[in-house]
Amino acid sequence: MKTPKILIAIAFATVGHYGHAEDLPHTAATPILVELFTSEGCSSCPPADAVLQKMDASQPIPGAQLIVLSEHVDYWDHDGWKDAYSSHLVTERQIAYVHALRLSEPYTPQIIVDGAAELRLNSGQPISQILRPAPASQKVQVRIGPITVEAKKPPLLRTHIETDSISDKQNADVYVAVALDHAESQVLHGENGGRHLQHVAVLESLTKIGKLEKGKSFARDFQAKLTPALDSANIRIVVFLQEPGPGRVVGAAMQKYSAQ
Numbered sequence: 001m002k003t004p005k006i007l008i009a010i011a012f013a014t015v016g017h018y019g020h021a022e023d024l025p026h027t028a029a030t031p032i033l034v035e036l037f038t039s040e041g042c043s044s045c046p047p048a049d050a051v052l053q054k055m056d057a058s059q060p061i062p063g064a065q066l067i068v069l070s071e072h073v074d075y076w077d078h079d080g081w082k083d084a085y086s087s088h089l090v091t092e093r094q095i096a097y098v099h100a101l102r103l104s105e106p107y108t109p110q111i112i113v114d115g116a117a118e119l120r121l122n123s124g125q126p127i128s129q130i131l132r133p134a135p136a137s138q139k140v141q142v143r144i145g146p147i148t149v150e151a152k153k154p155p156l157l158r159t160h161i162e163t164d165s166i167s168d169k170q171n172a173d174v175y176v177a178v179a180l181d182h183a184e185s186q187v188l189h190g191e192n193g194g195r196h197l198q199h200v201a202v203l204e205s206l207t208k209i210g211k212l213e214k215g216k217s218f219a220r221d222f223q224a225k226l227t228p229a230l231d232s233a234n235i236r237i238v239v240f241l242q243e244p245g246p247g248r249v250v251g252a253a254m255q256k257y258s259a260q
Helices: 006-015 045-058 088-100 127-131
Strands: 030-038 064-072 110-113 117-119 142-144 148-150 156-163 172-186 196-212 218-225 235-242 249-256
Touching: 030 045, 030 249, 045 064, 045 196, 064 088, 064 172, 064 235, 064 249, 088 196, 142 235, 142 249, 156 172, 156 235, 172 218, 172 249, 196 218, 196 235
Parallel strands: 030 064, 064 196
Antiparallel strands: 030 110, 110 117, 142 156, 148 156, 156 218, 172 196, 172 235, 235 249
8 A cells, every 4th residue: 555655756746836826817616625544653644735825725726626635544554654534434435436446546645526536636738738628527516515514522523515407417425524723743752753744624424414306405413523632723615526436526516614
């Protein structure tokens, strides 16, 4: 599950191909879900974490909104450092992608785009070029209502999810991801021992809240209990519609929590 060290240099080089958010046209953007399977115990992962942060901050694809998720697997946790953000459910999600997409194996860092394709950072092709065709695919509109956090023990997050109807596509499952907007760690042991690592959109929980049926729209309230130690000001919500399999992502939206 380890990756060639050449990935590190190419991942950093790829960042240089990005444009800047201010260069993009201010039009309705097509959402693209980018899932990075990563681990703090993997020495090849920090450059990929940096690429994901760059995607999130600079939004390099005209006409697209890259909605990112950093998903930490747990199979590195026995190699000297237990990743505090890791989850076996994330490992199972990655394995399900490997089977559905007929990939050779799960590894880190591994990027899945819109549930339909693997993005290899060491392909030698700029990421902006790889992802550029994606906005051409039509997506179902997803809307996230205002996010509130009630000061209970534990804190309770509430919002409302709505979508347009799905027509020419098959049914899709509706998922809500609660993620840390940003996270940092001082790694003491393992392959990254001594390094200060930074992450963006770190998955805290993933919940399937229903199904979007063909020809119908979807609307539902959502609530989730937050970890008491979690800073509610450091939360983002990602909602995505995914065909069973796991299959293609046919709609997505992201919203950050604001206490104001």
